[in-house]
Amino acid sequence: xxxxxxxxxxxxxxxxxxxxxxxxxxxxxxxxxxxxxxxxxxxxxxxxxxxxxxxxxxxxxxxxxxxxxxxxxxxxxxxxxxxxxxxxxxxxxxx
Numbered sequence: 001x002x003x004x005x006x007x008x009x010x011x012x013x014x015x016x017x018x019x020x021x022x023x024x025x026x027x028x029x030x031x032x033x034x035x036x037x038x039x040x041x042x043x044x045x046x047x048x049x050x051x052x053x054x055x056x057x058x059x060x061x062x063x064x065x066x067x068x069x070x071x072x073x074x075x076x077x078x079x080x081x082x083x084x085x086x087x088x089x090x091x092x093x094x095x
Contacts, residue, residue, distance in 0.1 A: 013067065014067070017060055017063060017064055017067075020056060020060060021057075021060050024053050024056050024057050024060070027049065027053050028053065031046055031050070061085055061088055062085075064081075065078075065081045065082070065085050068081045069081070
């Protein structure tokens with residue numbers, strides 16, 4: 001019996017999600033602590049990279065929630081993930 005190749009079931013997926021989320025967090029921390037618009041080139045680079053970083057952050061939330069749903073054996077973990085995901089969407093939408 002053949003099993004389907006599923007990227008979400010690989011153990012290395014969690015490592016890649018952690019690496020990408022760490023890079024995004026470092027990007028936002030750097031941008032929050034440094035005046036990006038002091039020079040024109042840094043402002044332009046910030047503007048070019050901010051939308052992909054924001055999209056990546058939402059993608060990581062969705063993928064990690066899907067992984068949690070697939071691997072969860074307890075019933076309250078998926079419900080907690082849904083609440084956190086909804087809270088994150090509402091927070092980023094209103095602030």
